[in-house]
Amino acid sequence: MSAILDRDLVLQTRRGEVQAYGQLVSRYQTMVFNTCYRLMSERRDAEDLAQEAFIRAYQRLETFDEDRPFGPWIRRIAANLCINQMHRSDPPTFDIDEERDRHTQSMPLNPEATIIGAENKERIWAAILDLPFHYRVVIELRHFLELSYAEISKVLGVPLSEVKSHLFRARRLLAERLSHEEIRQ
Amino acid sequence: MRKSGNRMHPTESEIQEYLDCELEPSRMTEIETHLHGCPSCAAKWRALHAVVISIDTLPSQPLQRDLTPAVLAAIRPRKRSSFGVTLWAAAQAVAVVALLVFTWSQLRMSLDPLLRSLLPLTASFPNKALFAGLLKAWDEIIMIFEGLLLRGFTVTRVWEGVSPHLAKHGWWLALILVFWVVVNGLLMKPVRLQRNRNE
Numbered sequence: 001m002s003a004i005l006d007r008d009l010v011l012q013t014r015r016g017e018v019q020a021y022g023q024l025v026s027r028y029q030t031m032v033f034n035t036c037y038r039l040m041s042e043r044r045d046a047e048d049l050a051q052e053a054f055i056r057a058y059q060r061l062e063t064f065d066e067d068r069p070f071g072p073w074i075r076r077i078a079a080n081l082c083i084n085q086m087h088r089s090d091p092p093t094f095d096i097d098e099e100r101d102r103h104t105q106s107m108p109l110n111p112e113a114t115i116i117g118a119e120n121k122e123r124i125w126a127a128i129l130d131l132p133f134h135y136r137v138v139i140e141l142r143h144f145l146e147l148s149y150a151e152i153s154k155v156l157g158v159p160l161s162e163v164k165s166h167l168f169r170a171r172r173l174l175a176e177r178l179s180h181e182e183i184r185q
Numbered sequence: 186m187r188k189s190g191n192r193m194h195p196t197e198s199e200i201q202e203y204l205d206c207e208l209e210p211s212r213m214t215e216i217e218t219h220l221h222g223c224p225s226c227a228a229k230w231r232a233l234h235a236v237v238i239s240i241d242t243l244p245s246q247p248l249q250r251d252l253t254p255a256v257l258a259a260i261r262p263r264k265r266s267s268f269g270v271t272l273w274a275a276a277q278a279v280a281v282v283a284l285l286v287f288t289w290s291q292l293r294m295s296l297d298p299l300l301r302s303l304l305p306l307t308a309s310f311p312n313k314a315l316f317a318g319l320l321k322a323w324d325e326i327i328m329i330f331e332g333l334l335l336r337g338f339t340v341t342r343v344w345e346g347v348s349p350h351l352a353k354h355g356w357w358l359a360l361i362l363v364f365w366v367v368v369n370g371l372l373m374k375p376v377r378l379q380r381n382r383n384e
Binding site: 018019021022025026029030031033034037043047050051054055058059121124125128139142143148149164165167168171172174175178 | 197198201202205207232233235236237239240241242243244245246247248249250251252253255256257259260
């Protein structure tokens with residue numbers, strides 16, 4: 001439990017105490033950076049966007065309900081920034097044939113390899129960062145921001161069926177990569 | 186759901202939705218029961234579950250620089266928003282009073298005969314006493330307003346002396362005032378709504 005509640009820091013910031021916001025940044029910067037890193041795949045970009053997320057959050061602090069947790073709110077702002085950034089710089093393109101081919105494949109039935117592989121977290125990080133952006137983003141929104149399928153669909157502006165298929169393919173790709181790594185070792 | 190022999194297997198998509206608790210409760214129960222008796226589907230569930238656990242237990246990557254100084258340098262001390270709103274409301278009130286004072290003579294000259302001309306029409310009203318009461322209230326307002334403002338301040342007369350042209354077009358000023366108040370109200374509404382809701 002933090003010595004000073006997030007709620008109090010938010011209220012102090014609203015009263016003009018900038019140092020209180022500094023404490024919020026210190027408290028959540030690693031979490032926000034990790035959200036950006038998983039989405040952007042580049043440390044430098046992730047740091048810049050995490051910083052931008054805190055600035056945006058400060059500008060919108062009046063809209064934040066201080067009775068809700070600050071962490072999910074700032075992570076959501078960071079995720080939206082990353083999604084917008086990626087869409088601006090690299091509009092999503094989907095190789096339909098590749099997707100169709102892959103859709104017929106099943107999840108590799110090698111859970112032990114995946115679980116053993118989970119001991120080496122760096123490999124899982126690498127596997128996630130290696131995913132295409134449209135797969136990374138559903139992984140982030142589902143696993144780390146804990147959004148429902150319907151919420152993800154709304155955030156990304158894509159049909160629910162697309163959310164389900166992207167999530168399944170993302171997980172399958174991760175399973176494949178982790179299984180292959182395990183076999184190679 | 187696809188059929189295999191005598192058994193109806195859930196699709197991999199359904200197994201995923203089961204794992205993510207995204208199915209209806211009745212379907213959740215059906216798939217749970219199926220997984221207990223079907224090694225093939227249970228293996229698919231375990232494979233998917235292993236990936237989910239791997240992702241969910243992913244540790245944080247350390248941040249290599251402290252973002253706090255850069256963030257604090259980029260933001261300016263926040264003024265209390267209530268002060269801004271109060272200032273805005275005070276400016277509106279001053280504007281209303283000022284324009285009312287400057288246009289009072291035109292307002293009175295136009296409204297007073299209009300109201301009095303309506304009095305004979307109310308003779309046939311079932312509740313004519315009400316209108317008479319309203320007219321009496323109007324007289325009271327005139328007395329109070331002129332007593333408090335016009336006798337207290339000579340600004341109106343000074344203003345009219347300085348700028349007869351402006352006084353002549355008092356109705357235009359009144360229209361601009363109404364427009365200003367309405368537009369400001371419309372502008373402030375989304376701000377108030379935004380403040381009250383959670384993003």
